[in-house]
Each structure stands twice: as C-alpha cells, then as structure tokens.
Amino acid sequence: MPALSKNDQSLKKAVEVADAAPNRRVAGQDPVKRQQILDGAKRVFLCVGFDAASMNDITREAGVSKGTIYVYFGSKEELFGALIDRERTAIFSSLAETLEEEGSVRETLTRFATLLVTRMTSVPVVRAQRMVIGVSERMPELGCRFYDAGPDSAKGLLSAYFDRKTKEGLLDIPDTAIASRQLFDLCAGGLTRACIFGVLEAPPSEALIAETVDSGVDMFLARYGTHRAD
Amino acid sequence: MPALSKNDQSLKKAVEVADAAPNRRVAGQDPVKRQQILDGAKRVFLCVGFDAASMNDITREAGVSKGTIYVYFGSKEELFGALIDRERTAIFSSLAETLEEEGSVRETLTRFATLLVTRMTSVPVVRAQRMVIGVSERMPELGCRFYDAGPDSAKGLLSAYFDRKTKEGLLDIPDTAIASRQLFDLCAGGLTRACIFGVLEAPPSEALIAETVDSGVDMFLARYGTHRAD
Amino acid sequence: MPALSKNDQSLKKAVEVADAAPNRRVAGQDPVKRQQILDGAKRVFLCVGFDAASMNDITREAGVSKGTIYVYFGSKEELFGALIDRERTAIFSSLAETLEEEGSVRETLTRFATLLVTRMTSVPVVRAQRMVIGVSERMPELGCRFYDAGPDSAKGLLSAYFDRKTKEGLLDIPDTAIASRQLFDLCAGGLTRACIFGVLEAPPSEALIAETVDSGVDMFLARYGTHRAD
Amino acid sequence: MPALSKNDQSLKKAVEVADAAPNRRVAGQDPVKRQQILDGAKRVFLCVGFDAASMNDITREAGVSKGTIYVYFGSKEELFGALIDRERTAIFSSLAETLEEEGSVRETLTRFATLLVTRMTSVPVVRAQRMVIGVSERMPELGCRFYDAGPDSAKGLLSAYFDRKTKEGLLDIPDTAIASRQLFDLCAGGLTRACIFGVLEAPPSEALIAETVDSGVDMFLARYGTHRAD
DNA sequence: TATGAATGAGGGTTCATTCAT
DNA sequence: CATGAATGAACCCTCATTCAT
Secondary structure, eight states: OHHHHHHHHHHHHHHHHHTTOTTOOOTTTOHHHHHHHHHHHHHHHHHHOTTTOOHHHHHHHHTSOHHHHHHHOSSHHHHHHHHHHHHHHHHHTTOHHHHHSOSOHHHHHHHHHHHHHHHHTSHHHHHHHHHHHHHTTTOHHHHHHHHIIIIIHHHHHHHHHHHHHHHHTSBOOSOHHHHHHHHHIIIIIHHHHHHHTTSSSSOOOHHHHHHHHHHHHHHHHHHHBOTTOO | OHHHHHHHHHHHHHHHHHHTTTSOOOTTOOHHHHHHHHHHHHHHHHHHOTTTOOHHHHHHHHTSOHHHHHHHOSSHHHHHHHHHHHHHHHHHTTOHHHHHSOSOHHHHHHHHHHHHHHHHTSHHHHHHHHHHHHHTTTOHHHHHHHHIIIIIHHHHHHHHHHHHHHHHTSBOOSOHHHHHHHHHIIIIIHHHHHHHHTSSSSOOOHHHHHHHHHHHHHHHHHHHBOTTOO | OHHHHHHHHHHHHHHHHHHTTTSOOOTTOOHHHHHHHHHHHHHHHHHHOTTTOOHHHHHHHHTSOHHHHHHHOSSHHHHHHHHHHHHHHHHTTTOHHHHHSOSOHHHHHHHHHHHHHHHHTSHHHHHHHHHHHHHTTTOHHHHHHHHIIIIIHHHHHHHHHHHHHHHHTSBOOSOHHHHHHHHHIIIIIHHHHHHHHTSSSSOOOHHHHHHHHHHHHHHHHHHHBOTTOO | OHHHHHHHHHHHHHHHHHTTOTTOOOTTTOHHHHHHHHHHHHHHHHHHOTTTOOHHHHHHHHTSOHHHHHHHOSSHHHHHHHHHHHHHHHHHTTOHHHHHSOSOHHHHHHHHHHHHHHHHTSHHHHHHHHHHHHHTTTOHHHHHHHHIIIIIHHHHHHHHHHHHHHHTTSBOOSOHHHHHHHHHIIIIIHHHHHHHTTSSSSOOOHHHHHHHHHHHHHHHHHHHBOTTOO
8 A cells, every 4th residue: 555655664764763773873872882882881890890890891792892882982981870870760760650659658658668679679780789889989979970869869759758748647757858768778778788798699589578668667657657657 | 166156046046036026937827917918908908999909009008028918818809808807897896885884775776876877987997898899799708798797796786685675675676686677777777878879978977977876766766665765 | 778878877977067066076086185184184293293193183184084085095104195295395395496596606505595494494394304204114215205305306406506606616516416415414404403303492593593504604615615606 | 168168159149249140139120131121122113113113012022021111111101211311322422532532633523423424324323313203292302312412412522622623723613512513414414314314225335424524524624624734 | 938020911092994874 | 985983903001910039
C-alpha cells in the first residue's frame, strides 16, 4: 500500500533523526557511542575501582579506541564523573512515587524504605558507592554530587511527606529533617554500610531487609507516630 | 697483637649490640622496626590514599630501606592491611569503659554514642574508612576485618549492655543485636556517612554531634525504654 | 543511448561546475585553498615549531578539514616543506633591486647588507630557520633547498654585482664567489647566528645592524676596494 | 702473612674508592653509568633530534632501563641539556693553546681558525648545533649556554690575543670585540652554516677549509694588519 | 640481614593518518 | 571531492618489586 508505505518511511526517518541517528557524526555527540563508552567504563570501574582501572581496559571493554574516549570525555576523571552521575540518577529515580501511593503511614514508610534499601544494597550501587568514596579525597565534589542527589534527595522526599502527615495529625515530628535522616539511617544505613565494607558479600535477602525495615519503622513510629499512624 | 685485636673485636661487638637495641634481630621480627614502618606508612597512606602512595614515599617516611619493608610485609597490600588492623584496634579501644561508668541509661548511651561518633568522624578515621572502602573490591577481607572488629565490636559491647539492662528492667529489648545496630545507625551512621562522602568537609561540631546523638537516644528510648530508663 | 546519455552527463557537469565556483576542482589543485592551508600552517608552525604543531591545530587555523589537507599535501612533512619553500621565496625576494640602485659601491653594499640582515634576523625568519635546521636531520633536502635559494641566491646576486664592478675598476676581486660569501658572513652571519641560538632575544636594533654592516663593508673594501670604490 | 695481607686489602679498598668503583652504589651518582646513558642519548639525539628521539630508544641504546635514566636525569630535557653541556665542553677545549704557540700573526690566526672550523664542521658538532637550534625556541637558555661557552668563548680568546698584538704594534684594531667576531664569521661562519643546513653533506675538505681560512685571514689582515703583521 | 639501584610493564594522554559518509 | 570521527601506536614518566652487594 503506497501511501502507508510512504508514511512508514517518513516516520522511520523522523524517528532516526529524533534518535540522533547513529550515522550522524558530530564529534563527541553521538549518544549511542557515549552510552557504549559509559557501559564499558562501568564494567571496568565497578570491577576494580577508579585507580586500578586503566584506560586501556576501558578501551577494550567499550569496544572503542582510546582516542574516541578522549573525544567524548576529556580525562579519566571526567569519564568517571559522568558515569557516576548517570548511575546515581538511575538509583534514586522513581522513589517519590512510593510515597504517593495509598496506605497507612506504616505501610507507606515500609514500602519506601524497602525499595530504598533494596536499591542501595544492589551490587552495582554498592560498587558505585565504593568508588565514589575511594576517590572522594581527590574528587570531593563528586562525593557531594552523589550524596546530595542520592541519599539527600531521598531524605528531601521524606521530609515533605512528614510535613504533610504531621499536618494531617498522623505523625508528630518536631524536626522533619532530623526525622528523615533517622529513618534513612535506621532502615538503609546499616545494611548499606555492611555491603560497602564487604561484610555482606551479596545483597541482603528480602527477609533480612524486611526485618531491618520493620524494626526501623517500629522504632520510628514509637517516637514520632500518633495513635492514628497505623 | 693479641690484646689489641681482642679489644677491637669486643668493641665492635659491643657497638653492634648497642646498635641493635635490646632485641634479637630475626628477619621481619623486630617489633620496633615494624612499628616504625607502620608509622611511616600511616602518614603516607592517610595523606594520599592507597593507590597514590608509593613505596618510595613510605620508605622515606619510615626511614627504612625498601628491602626491609618487603621483609616485614610481603606487598604493598599486606602492609596496608597490617596498618588498618592496627588503626582499627586503636579506634575502637576503650569504648567499653564508657558503658561501665555510672549513670542512667540515657546518660550512658549518650556518653557512649558521643565518643563513638566523635571517633568515627575524626579526620584520620574517615580517611582510613575511605581507603578501606576504596580497595575493598580488590581486598575484600580487609573491609570485613575492619567492620567486624570495628563497628561490629562496638555493637557487641552494646548488646551485652542491653542484655544487662533488660534483665534489670530498665530496657525492654526483644532483640539486642538489632537494637545495638539501630543505636549505632541512629547516632553514628549518618554523620559518618556524610564525612566519608565528603559532604561534611570537616568533622561535625560538638553541637551537631550532641543534637544527633540526643535525637537518636530519644528515639531509641521511645522504643525500648521502660518508665525507669531515665 | 547516446543523446540522452550525453544530456545526462552535460547536466551533471553543469551542476558540478556550478557547485565548484569559478575554479575547476581537481583534487589538490585549487591554488586558493592551497594558500589558505599554507597560511594556517605558517601561523601554527611559527608559533610552536614543527614537532609541537599538530595537524588538528593547522586544520583549525586554516579552516579546512583534515582530509583536505592530506589531499593537497601528502604528509605533515610535505606540508612543512611546501611552506618553507614559499616563505624562502618571500624572504629573499627584491634583494636584487638594492644592487641596481645608484650610489657608490660602499653605499650599495651597505644598503644591500642592511636589508639582508634585517630580513634574516626578523622574528619569523629566525623561527623558520630554526625549524628548518631542527628537522634537517630528518628532511635533509629541505635545508638544502632553503640554503640554495636563500643565502646562496643572495650570494649569486652579489657575485654578479662584483663581476660588474670589477670590470668597471671599482673593485678588484679575484674570486667573486668567495668574496660574496665573505660579505654575507661578515654582515649577516654573526647576527643571524646569534638570533638563531637565542642569544639575541629580539631582532638586533638598527644601530647594531648598522655598526655590524659598516664594520663588515669597511673590512670588505679594505681588502677588495680600489681607490675609486667610495 | 698477616701484615702484608692486611696491606693488600687496604690497598684494594683505596683503589676502589679512588676509581669510584662501579660497585659503589649511590643513586644517580655512578659516573660510569652516567656516561653510559649520555653516550646512548648522544647516539639517539644526534641521529633524529630532540623531539623525534624517544626515551625508549635511548633506553635501548644506552643499555639501561628507563627508570635508571630517570634516576640520573630528571627529564628528557634535563638529559638533553646535560648532553649538550658535555659536548660543548669537548668541542671548544684546547683552542686557547693554538694562540700561545709561536709564529707570525698570520700563521697564528690561520692555525686557530683552521682548528676552529674543523671542529665546528665535524659531524657530531654539526648535529649538536642543529639540535640546540631546534629546541632553542622551547629551551632558550640551552642555546645561550651553548653559544656563550662555545663561539663566544672562542671570540673571547681572540679578543685577548688581539689586544696583545695591538699593543705590540702587529695589529691595529680599534674594537677587538668586533674584530674577533669578524674573524670568526669570515673563517668559520659560512662553512658551519652550510653544514648545519645540510648543504655540505660531509664536513668540508681540508683544502676547502684552507681556502676559506686563508681568504678570511687575508681580508682580516688587509683591514687590521700593520706592515709588521706577517 | 638490610640496603637501594635497577628493572620494565604499565600509567594517562596525544596526534598523524585513514576512510566511511 | 570535502569532511572529521575514529584509530591505535607511541609519547614521557612512575613505581612495585627484585636481587646483588
């Protein structure tokens, strides 16, 4: 069918252009190649850390030449920073939704904390945190960026939620900033730290996460909950 | 000339013995030299981190030769591990005493937690943690050793204290292992993490520590305290 | 079919010609583009020298693409050689005229030598000489070309002038080739060498040039001048 | 026999110390190894110039490891500078003596200039000059050092000689600094420049040197000689 | 036994050249 | 035909480790 066929082609072309078609060449601007490099870098950095990772390894793993990497990223540090930014975004995305869904305060906090700790203790996230920490002496802004947009943003979401629930009379929290940090520390802090130090070789089991989160939420509500929290 | 010759030899030996201090020298067994090497290594590692520290720097700082270091420590990694073991011991020493001193449960926990977080967030300890984490991908057992004998041992002390106070009726804790981890996370976890990521450029102020610890102990006692806890 | 085919070809050619602006485009034959490349190369080479100049810099400075440069010049070395040839021509052009103008032998030689040494010691010419010398181990023919068409051609002009003046009885020169080299060395050699070695950071002042040239011409005429030379 | 045996050993030790025995190890202080490195560097630098010479090539040519080179010389530039200093010293040594020997002014100047030009146009000296010139844009002090201690020192010797002979009435030179530069330029300048540019592929023949020097001295004495100069 | 000079693989980065577009 | 993104060898230099003394 000619007409449709024509439309199909137009559509395809439009999509390609929208996708920044792989054949369009602008130095250091091809997003596919950029992701390819970041993927290779991720595999190498996650395995051995920043210092022990060599640009040669990344070259091999990413399947691009060394020169190409330097077109997209000015230095090893810049490449690392871009990688961390990308990963951090993925880690902490879509946490907010869990606070919007219906349910009691206990249910909501449990749901939120469970998702948070599951992510924070996943293998790649643990490795990412290790790396960021490992270089934070030399690249301090990287640690800040990771922390601010990561744990801190999670706490920001919580604070807003606490404000809301305090107004509704379901919680009674004098300082929501402190409270959100406490919930974070209680539920996610310990397991994350255990993973980061390598004490837990694998991510914690669902049961362990549940136990930890439940204990944490118990304690949190014992302190801040009103009789209507459950 | 016999007499003179004998004197010469005696003199020489005496000098050697004097030089050798009271210790018998067996390869890699002189504890003074071992400490000397570790002291030098500490200065260098803390300043620049594991990867950036060169054995030449350590050699210079320790005042011993390269070969000697390799007699005492088989590799750079082994040296680093030995250093971390020594430092960890120092960091968590004498915490137990704070639980033995008199005072209410609240006072005791506040005292313990304040000392703990002060140590955990001191500059050298933060650096040590960063380094351990940074290399834990390559040296996994190092992180475990640090964690087990560090945070975990602190929790062990707490658990024993909680058992005692639960028996005395001052606390009501169903699972003291969980409770000790919770207290640790509430009081020390957040500030330590902030330091490790470099968000806090300097150790937290006494006021911030006090606020954090007080909030944590408040919450802890809201959950586990009996009417007799204060 | 001939007719149609012919038309097709004509059409195609017409389009090509239209596209190609007034110049016929044959690979590497557009003299304007060639000069454009050489101009860019000159700026870069003079600034940083042969080895430190990157083809990327030249590309940027010349405003043409990398591939285009390689169409016009087979390699970096070839490009450099072409540049030097062009510059050399400019450096030693219009020297001949100074020998044609009227004036005594002393005046003429002084005029000629002053112009010569001024040019030889100008910043770009000094840099060009340095570069040629610096690569002459790797590109021996380049040095020859520069020398033959440069200093040597100047000497050629002088020789002819000496022949003329000897016939006129104003000079008495048994070997004009030797004499022209001597005048060159006396007047231009020393200052040029000082500039090339960097002992003179800037080109010599007019006064220094005058002094040098005057001393040189003095000596020259003391040897070769007749009583009628002045 | 004890006594003799003892003497033998002492003697051996003394000799070792005097020779700076190859086995005496002080980092970067073994003069034999230092010369070995310089010899290797000389071969490589002279062949391809500064930029094109790679430290790996020098490593191979010198028969020492890369690390060792960097113990003796902090960088490629420092190594190059040391090499040039060594060569320059050798080039211009023992020129002074030729001015002390007996003979007429003409004979003395001819002797001095012949030796000077022979050295300046020898293959290694030509190559050394090329290298120094090639890098003088980036290492200006190197060119100065070479020039000052080289050509300039030769001119210094000449000036002193001219002063002496002027006092003796054999020469009549108003400005001996200018005169010495003139003699240098007349006799050595042209041939040296021809060699440096590669126009003369091999050092000039003895005949060519003699012709050049004779013409130069002729002219020099025509200008500055008194009737008693020969 | 303690020393430290020597090793050489490997570090991050640059750049002349090529070739698909 | 012009373009410039991609290549990858080669650059200078560092440093964990060894071993002759």
